[in-house]
Structure formats: C-alpha cells, structure tokens
Amino acid sequence: MNWFLLTAVLLNAHLAASSSLAAKQPPPARQLPPAAYLKTTYYQKSCPNLESIIHRRISYWVKRDYTLAAAIIRLHFHDCAVRGCDASVLLNHSGSERAAEASKTLRGFDVINDIKRAVEKQCPRTVSCADILTAAARDATLFVGGPFWEVPFGRKDGRISGAKEAEAVPQGYENVTSLLNFFDKLGLTFVDMVVLSGAHTIGRCTCHAIKRRLYNFTGNGKPDPSMNVNYLKLLRDQCKSDRNFVNLDATTPRVFDVDYYRNLWKKMGLLSTDQQLFSNPGTGGLVDVLARQPEFFLSQFAVSMVKLGNANVLVGQNQGEVRLKCDYVNY
Numbered sequence: 001m002n003w004f005l006l007t008a009v010l011l012n013a014h015l016a017a018s019s020s021l022a023a024k025q026p027p028p029a030r031q032l033p034p035a036a037y038l039k040t041t042y043y044q045k046s047c048p049n050l051e052s053i054i055h056r057r058i059s060y061w062v063k064r065d066y067t068l069a070a071a072i073i074r075l076h077f078h079d080c081a082v083r084g085c086d087a088s089v090l091l092n093h094s095g096s097e098r099a100a101e102a103s104k105t106l107r108g109f110d111v112i113n114d115i116k117r118a119v120e121k122q123c124p125r126t127v128s129c130a131d132i133l134t135a136a137a138r139d140a141t142l143f144v145g146g147p148f149w150e151v152p153f154g155r156k157d158g159r160i161s162g163a164k165e166a167e168a169v170p171q172g173y174e175n176v177t178s179l180l181n182f183f184d185k186l187g188l189t190f191v192d193m194v195v196l197s198g199a200h201t202i203g204r205c206t207c208h209a210i211k212r213r214l215y216n217f218t219g220n221g222k223p224d225p226s227m228n229v230n231y232l233k234l235l236r237d238q239c240k241s242d243r244n245f246v247n248l249d250a251t252t253p254r255v256f257d258v259d260y261y262r263n264l265w266k267k268m269g270l271l272s273t274d275q276q277l278f279s280n281p282g283t284g285g286l287v288d289v290l291a292r293q294p295e296f297f298l299s300q301f302a303v304s305m306v307k308l309g310n311a312n313v314l315v316g317q318n319q320g321e322v323r324l325k326c327d328y329v330n331y
Contacts, residue, residue: 035310038152047123070203076137084312086158100166129326130155149302156320172271201260207239261291
C-alpha cells in the first residue's frame with residue numbers, strides 16, 4: 001500500500017475515534033454558587049442549641065428596647081450590601097465599614113457581640129458572626145410581628161472591611177433606577193427590592209436624613225412636592241433638631257404590617273426612595289398589590305430575606321474564617 005495513503009487512513013481513523021470519545025464524555029460540571037453550600041442543618045451536630053440561644057438573646061434585647069429589632073434588620077442589610085453577608089460591617093478598626101458616614105447611625109453591634117459570647121460558651125470556635133447576624137435579623141423580624149423563615153447556615157466571616165465601599169449603600173434619596181442596579185448586583189430582583197423596603201414598616205430615621213425633603217428638596221428653598229401637606233407639617237414639628245428621630249411608618253411604627261405601603265398611597269413615605277416606589281410606573285403596581293395583600297407581603301418578605309442572606313456569601317475555610325470575636329479578625 002502507498003505509504004501516503006496508509007498514513008491518511010490511519011489519521012482519519014484516529015480523528016474519528018477521538019471525535020467519538022469526545023462525544024461520549026459528559027459535559028463539564030457547572031460550578032455551584034456559594035449559597036448552594038449553605039444548609040439549615042449545618043450546625044445540627046456542632047452547635048445544636050444555636051438557634052435557641054440567638055432567639056433568647058434577641059428576645060431579651062428587643063423587650064428592653066423595641067427599636068433594636070429594626071436596627072438589627074438594618075445592620076444585616078448593610079452587611080450584605082457590602083461584600084456580601086460576611087459580617088464585614090461588624091469589624092471595628094480604623095477605616096472599616098463602621099467608620100463610614102453611611103454607617104454612623106447603625107446600631108445593634110452590642111447585641112451581636114452579646115449573642116456571640118453566649119454562643120462561644122456552648123460552641124467555641126464553631127459559629128460565624130455572619131451566621132449569627134443573619135439569624136438575629138430573622139428573630140428580630142419575628143419579635144415585632146413579622147414572618148418566620150428557615151435560615152441556611154455555613155457562612156464564613158470576611159477579613160476585609162472598608163469605609164469607602166460602605167458609602168455606596170443606599171441612603172434614602174436615590175432614584176429607583178439606581179436602587180434597581182444596586183439590588184441587581186446582590187442577585188436580587190425589583191420584587192425583592194420593593195418587598196425588602198417594607199422593613200420600613202418599623203424603625204426610625206434621623207431628622208438630618210430627611211431635612212432636604214422638608215425645606216430644600218431641589219435647591220429652590222421649597223419642600224418635596226410629593227409629600228402630603230399635613231404630613232410635612234407634622235415632620236417639621238417633630239424635627240426641631242437634626243438629631244431627633246421620626247418613625248419610618250407614621251401610623252403603626254411598632255407593628256410589622258403593610259401600613260408602610262398604604263402610607264405611600266397617602267404620600268406619607270418618609271424617605272424619598274420610599275415614595276418613589278409608589279410613583280414609579282415600574283414598581284407602583286407591586287406597591288399596590290402588597291398594600292392590599294398582607295399575607296403575600298409577609299410570605300414574600302421571608303423569601304426575599306433568605307435571598308438577601310445568601311448574597312455573595314463566603315464558604316469554605318479558604319474563603320473566610322470563624323471569628324472568635326465579631327469586632328476583630330483572628331490573629
């Protein structure tokens with residue numbers, strides 16, 4: 001046989017066999033997102049009493065000061081909003097997220113430290129501060145009449161915390177488009193954004209944060225025209241000092257309900273971002289649905305909080321650590 005012909009035949013046979021083998025090989029496995037490794041049973045053996053410890057300590061603190069419920073939920077959001085839910089907001093050093101101007105009114109750090117100490121006594125070096133903060137936000141919601149949801153665990157604590165990054169967290173004056181972009185980066189939809197904004201059914205805000213709406217909204221020396229006139233007068237009476245506090249929900253500030261959304265009907269949203277949710281054509285319809293269907297709001301809030309708690313989590317020993325104290329990284 002001609003050597004050139006033989007070589008061609010062998011080469012064609014080799015290529016055909018290689019193609020057949022490649023066709024039989026399974027496609028490469030898709031890498032699972034980090035949140036897929038979280039489990040509700042993560043501490044079932046290593047710290048079986050974890051949730052009861054958190055529940056008792058949150059109960060103790062909220063009974064002493066009901067405003068701490070909203071503070072813990074907000075603290076959890078600020079944590080997840082920067083670098084994901086990694087407890088980076090708890091780190092207390094020069095230039096950390098806690099030092100940012102956007103973090104000045106955050107509260108609840110002592111509550112989380114208290115829970116961490118109680119957990120360390122029973123389960124030393126086991127439970128991350130990120131997991132504690134996530135579960136604490138759930139229990140804080142529960143104690144003011146909000147829904148219950150199962151919290152998946154297994155987050156690790158981050159080692160990096162920067163004030164500059166924290167300044168990007170929404171402050172209550174952004175437009176809906178920028179809010180949508182911010183939530184999208186966390187893997188959350190416009191539904192999650194509108195529903196999680198419903199956490200403003202409890203909690204307070206400083207008068208300093210809304211001063212521009214009351215007196216000089218667009219730089220022309222006039223208040224925000226989207227505000228109810230009587231509500232504007234009430235807020236001006238309450239805000240004689242920038243350091244005073246006003247309720248985010250003017251009607252039922254201690255109850256986790258849909259009055260937050262119903263207030264938007266009456267142009268009584270405290271923050272500019274709140275009122276825009278109703279006036280914006282893309283989100284106004286959902287606000288209307290939530291205002292009319294309390295059960296839907298509560299069930300969807302639970303779903304959206306789970307999604308928030310899963311945002312950009314750290315899993316595995318190489319990605320983070322279990323801090324011995326929530327204020328500082330391990331040395």
